[in-house]
Amino acid sequence: MRILNLFKIAFKAIVLNKMRTLLTMLGIIIGVASVIAMLAIGEGSKESIRENISSMGSNIITIRPASASSSGVRASGDEMQTLTLKDYEAVKDQATFLSYATPLVTGKGQVINGSNNWPSNIYGVNPDYLKIKVVDLQSGSMFTDAEVKTASKVALIGQTVVDNVFPDGQDPIGQMIRFNNIPFTVIGVLEVKGENTFGQDQDDVVIAPYTTVQKRILAIDYINQIMASAVSEDDAPNAVTEVSEIMRLQHQISNPNNDDFSVQSMEELISTFSSTSEMLTVLLVAVASISLLIGGIGIMNIMYVSVKERTKEIGLRMAVGAKGADILMQFLIEAILISVTGGALGVLLGLTSTVFIEKFLNWPTSVAMYSIVISFAVCAITGIFFGWYPARKASALDPITALRYE
Amino acid sequence: MSKAIIKIEDLKREFTMGSETVRALKGISFDIKEGEFVTIMGSSGSGKSTMLNILGCLDQPTSGNYEIDGVKVKDLTKNQLATIRNEKIGFIFQSYNLLARTSAIENVELPLLYNSKVSTEERRKRAIEALQKVGLGERLDHTPSQLSGGQQQRVAIARSLVNNPVMLLADEATGNLDTRTAYEIMSIFQELNEQGITIAFVTHEEDIATFSSRTIVLKDGNIIQDYKNENVQSAKEELAKLPKQDD
Numbered sequence: 001m002r003i004l005n006l007f008k009i010a011f012k013a014i015v016l017n018k019m020r021t022l023l024t025m026l027g028i029i030i031g032v033a034s035v036i037a038m039l040a041i042g043e044g045s046k047e048s049i050r051e052n053i054s055s056m057g058s059n060i061i062t063i064r065p066a067s068a069s070s071s072g073v074r075a076s077g078d079e080m081q082t083l084t085l086k087d088y089e090a091v092k093d094q095a096t097f098l099s100y101a102t103p104l105v106t107g108k109g110q111v112i113n114g115s116n117n118w119p120s121n122i123y124g125v126n127p128d129y130l131k132i133k134v135v136d137l138q139s140g141s142m143f144t145d146a147e148v149k150t151a152s153k154v155a156l157i158g159q160t161v162v163d164n165v166f167p168d169g170q171d172p173i174g175q176m177i178r179f180n181n182i183p184f185t186v187i188g189v190l191e192v193k194g195e196n197t198f199g200q201d202q203d204d205v206v207i208a209p210y211t212t213v214q215k216r217i218l219a220i221d222y223i224n225q226i227m228a229s230a231v232s233e234d235d236a237p238n239a240v241t242e243v244s245e246i247m248r249l250q251h252q253i254s255n256p257n258n259d260d261f262s263v264q265s266m267e268e269l270i271s272t273f274s275s276t277s278e279m280l281t282v283l284l285v286a287v288a289s290i291s292l293l294i295g296g297i298g299i300m301n302i303m304y305v306s307v308k309e310r311t312k313e314i315g316l317r318m319a320v321g322a323k324g325a326d327i328l329m330q331f332l333i334e335a336i337l338i339s340v341t342g343g344a345l346g347v348l349l350g351l352t353s354t355v356f357i358e359k360f361l362n363w364p365t366s367v368a369m370y371s372i373v374i375s376f377a378v379c380a381i382t383g384i385f386f387g388w389y390p391a392r393k394a395s396a397l398d399p400i401t402a403l404r405y406e
Numbered sequence: 407m408s409k410a411i412i413k414i415e416d417l418k419r420e421f422t423m424g425s426e427t428v429r430a431l432k433g434i435s436f437d438i439k440e441g442e443f444v445t446i447m448g449s450s451g452s453g454k455s456t457m458l459n460i461l462g463c464l465d466q467p468t469s470g471n472y473e474i475d476g477v478k479v480k481d482l483t484k485n486q487l488a489t490i491r492n493e494k495i496g497f498i499f500q501s502y503n504l505l506a507r508t509s510a511i512e513n514v515e516l517p518l519l520y521n522s523k524v525s526t527e528e529r530r531k532r533a534i535e536a537l538q539k540v541g542l543g544e545r546l547d548h549t550p551s552q553l554s555g556g557q558q559q560r561v562a563i564a565r566s567l568v569n570n571p572v573m574l575l576a577d578e579a580t581g582n583l584d585t586r587t588a589y590e591i592m593s594i595f596q597e598l599n600e601q602g603i604t605i606a607f608v609t610h611e612e613d614i615a616t617f618s619s620r621t622i623v624l625k626d627g628n629i630i631q632d633y634k635n636e637n638v639q640s641a642k643e644e645l646a647k648l649p650k651q652d653d
Contacts, residue, residue, distance in 0.1 A: 002520075002522040005519045005520075005522075008519070009519065012508070012512075016507050016508075312503065313505060315503075316499075316503045316505075316516075317516070317520075318464075318488065318491075319462065319464060319491060319497045319503075320491065320492065320497060320516055320517040320520065320565070320569075321488050321489065321491045321492020321493070321517055321520040321521065321569075322488065322492075322520045323484070323485045323488040323489075323520070324484060324485070324488075325485070326520055399464045400459050400464050400465060403464075403499070403503070
């Protein structure tokens with residue numbers, strides 16, 4: 001009853017000073033809205049980075065030869081020939097955290113079709129490659145294990161290659177192309193993936209059985225990489241450890257410092273990128289929080305002025321029976337009403353501006369529920385915190401002095 | 407013999423201003439009985455404001471006893487004082503002290519807002535009744551700026567009545583009004599007094615005192631005169647005697 005009355009009194013005071021209240025609220029509104037929008041942008045960019053990397057295959061694990069000293073000479077990892085098909089088989093057979101694995105041999109060369117030619121990369125892999133990289137086919141089909149075994153001269157090509165060696169728009173499936181003068185039959189076209197996070201064109205690629213690439217193009221018997229996919233993203237770290245142990249056994253290495261290979265998961269990459277964008281988010285939110293703080297100080301300022309201005313009124317209220325606590329509550333409720341209403345409007349504005357940012361600036365955004373809850377709570381607390389001092393001051397007024405105040 | 411609403415015994419109030427002690431009231435004793443209309447007079451510095459603050463439970467005496475309606479005021483906490491002000495005293499001020507931009511009825515309701523025993527409906531009902539008593543039944547929704555000085559003071563009187571106080575405490579209530587309006591207000595006070603309401607009226611105007619039944623004169627913190635007024639003037643009659651205004 002009493003509290004309800006105090007609410008009425010506070011509400012009345014707010015209504016009587018619409019313009020002033022609105023301007024005070026504006027500080028809170030902008031503060032809350034910017035916190036929400038900034039968090040949404042931060043979350044959004046984090047998510048889009050994650051998605052981007054995931055599109056390259058989020059649980060991919062790569063095993064590469066690493067530089068190691070052999071008879072005193074330290075060679076670069078790229079030139080190492082220490083990774084073999086035996087390693088691949090060991091990993092494939094023994095690892096429990098891996099769902100797919102493929103050897104990978106790469107080469108550069110010229111793709112030629114009649115008078116059209118195009119420099120590209122050739123990846124020698126097994127049929128699991130598509131599943132590891134999470135790539136689908138636009139048309140055609142993947143080569144089979146049997147074709148790998150027989151080192152068939154079949155290939156799949158990416159869209160960039162199609163565009164450049166089949167400029168007339170003719171269907172590449174079944175056509176013959178030459179890669180470094182070795183003829184291949186095109187049996188499939190990969191779906192368009194665009195550029196990856198590093199700006200590399202993922203469609204500029206020719207895929208063929210690794211046996212074919214090893215024997216007919218590169219004439220090598222080692223492999224460049226083993227590419228595998230962990231059972232799940234969460235299992236990636238386990239898979240990395242497991243694979244490392246298998247590899248050490250294979251290469252008879254007892255001291256991990258002497259590893260002549262490196263095992264990497266995408267997870268590491270994701271966390272690196274996420275932490276960057278996380279820092280950015282923290283920065284953005286810090287800036288937004290400052291505006292929320294300034295909004296709070298605005299409330300304090302207005303409440304302070306309001307108490308000064310209404311000293312006589314406070315005296316009167318006390319004379320007709322208001323207790324100190326009543327006056328304290330009246331002003332505190334007033335401050336809270338301003339901040340909470342401002343907070344609610346701020347949430348609304350924050351959400352709207354997020355939609356606008358997404359629509360017109362094309363920035364990825366993602367509104368997190370917690371950002372709404374937190375900013376709203378912060379602003380309610382701001383109201384109490386900054387309303388307290390002026391309200392306290394009002395309630396401590398001596399009624400006689402207050403009544404005589406001019 | 408009617409009972410005493412106010413009992414004051416050897417009341418002293420001292421203020422300490424730095425090293426100096428100002429003795430505003432130097433041992434005052436008097437009673438106010440139910441139904442009395444007392445004017446408290448005195449020039450400025452006589453201690454009448456201090457007297458009024460203590461009577462109104464806005465201030466506590468340094469020593470001596472003050473009893474209102476059987477309640478000993480000394481040793482009450484701030485909150486208890488507030489409750490006494492809320493339930494037993496009706497204040498009327500020289501400058502009306504109405505809330506600006508707030509309708510007459512809401513102004514009158516104000517004391518009841520701080521009394522949790524009064525429901526919303528009853529609050530409204532009592533506020534309307536009080537305004538009708540002072541002849542403003544038609545102007546419930548007018549704000550102070552839409553009312554004349556006399557009307558504003560009537561709203562203030564209605565506000566002081568709304569909590570059914572045991573005593574009205576008026577502080578120079580006619581000080582801001584012209585003679586005619588002052589007499590109008592005094593006639594309202596007289597009417598209320600006839601209905602049995604006890605009134606303590608602080609003023610420095612001699613003619614106002616002639617409308618009351620008793621006058622207490624203060625000087626330098628002491629009572630120098632306390633007399634019954636045998637010949638109470640009727641404010642209504644005096645009002646009729648005033649020359650008619652041109653407008």
